[in-house]
Amino acid sequence: MQRFARPLRTLLRTTNSRAVSSTTRPIITTPTISTSFLTRKMATSTTAPTGADAFLSFVKSRRTIYALSKDLPIPTSRVQDIVKEALQHVPSSFNSQSNRVLVLLGAEHDKFWDLTTEILKGIVPEANFASTAARMAGFRAGAGTVLFFEDWTVVEGMQEKFALYADRFGPWAGHSNAMLQFAVWTALEAEGLGANLQHYNPLVDEKVQQEWNIPSTWKLSAQLVFGGRAGEPGEKTFEPLETKYKVFGA
Numbered sequence: 526m527q528r529f530a531r532p533l534r535t536l537l538r539t540t541n542s543r544a545v546s547s548t549t550r551p552i553i554t555t556p557t558i559s560t561s562f563l564t565r566k567m568a569t570s571t572t573a574p575t576g577a578d579a580f581l582s583f584v585k586s587r588r589t590i591y592a593l594s595k596d597l598p599i600p601t602s603r604v605q606d607i608v609k610e611a612l613q614h615v616p617s618s619f620n621s622q623s624n625r626v627l628v629l630l631g632a633e634h635d636k637f638w639d640l641t642t643e644i645l646k647g648i649v650p651e652a653n654f655a656s657t658a659a660r661m662a663g664f665r666a667g668a669g670t671v672l673f674f675e676d677w678t679v680v681e682g683m684q685e686k687f688a689l690y691a692d693r694f695g696p697w698a699g700h701s702n703a704m705l706q707f708a709v710w711t712a713l714e715a716e717g718l719g720a721n722l723q724h725y726n727p728l729v730d731e732k733v734q735q736e737w738n739i740p741s742t743w744k745l746s747a748q749l750v751f752g753g754r755a756g757e758p759g760e761k762t763f764e765p766l767e768t769k770y771k772v773f774g775a
């Protein structure tokens with residue numbers, strides 16, 4: 526049974542009369558305020574952040590959450606709409622649109638993690654398998670998995686068409702795919718879900734192709750597991766900006 530409670534969204538609706546309706550901007554609707562900067566800003570203002578601050582609030586509040594449940598705060602149709610919007614609008618080199626997605630929900634999600642567990646059972650030494658099995662059970666406890674692929678018929682088509690950049694189209698397909706992963710991860714967490722990103726490719730590629738009739742030219746790149754939030758993210762540390770950032774001409 527799904528829950529449809531959206532406490533944060535309700536709060537934002539009451540504090541921000543200019544909040545954008547979910548029908549006009551389906552992805553960016555509910556800033557989740559978790560940083561001290563934004564919390565301070567909220568404390569001195571009756572309105573939710575707007576513009577880049579609203580977007581950055583989502584960027585900051587996206588975290589890796591391993592404790593997941595099957596109890597989603599939004600309908601699975603909304604999850605699908607979010608994935609579809611991101612898939613259509615995330616950029617790709619030369620607008621080549623090499624990204625592909627498979628969304629597994631409910632029993633199909635369970636099946637994916639069961640088959641991943643089976644594959645790992647054949648590889649991981651028996652003595653170490655208990656911790657692997659526990660990790661798999663954690664992913665299976667979620668409500669769904671988004672599998673991200675790059676379609677190499679598109680990449681190869683671009684390589685033929687633009688020979689000068691032939692060696693760049695593979696990495697660029699990866700960049701675009703990573704942008705899509707980030708967009709979906711961030712958008713789902715903005716809706717109050719929890720999610721974490723996994724990489725059981727290429728171990729599972731063949732089984733996924735067989736089970737869900739996926740073309741062999743779709744190269745699996747990542748798996749985003751999502752569900753209801755059943756725990757908090759771990760502590761996160763930050764390297765000082767000075768070691769990572771330069772500006773000239775400011």
Ligand SMILES: Cc1cc2nc3c(=O)[nH]c(=O)nc-3n(C[C@H](O)[C@H](O)[C@H](O)COP(=O)(O)O)c2cc1C
Nearest residue numbers: 587588589590703721722723724725758759760761
């Ligand atoms: C490219 C990439 C690959 C990652 N691969 C994995 C993974 O295979 N398994 C996992 O549990 N987390 C994975 N993560 C999650 C990172 O460990 C996590 O994002 C990082 O520790 C920062 O924590 P945060 O997501 O809470 O901000 C990956 C993240 C990125 C961006």
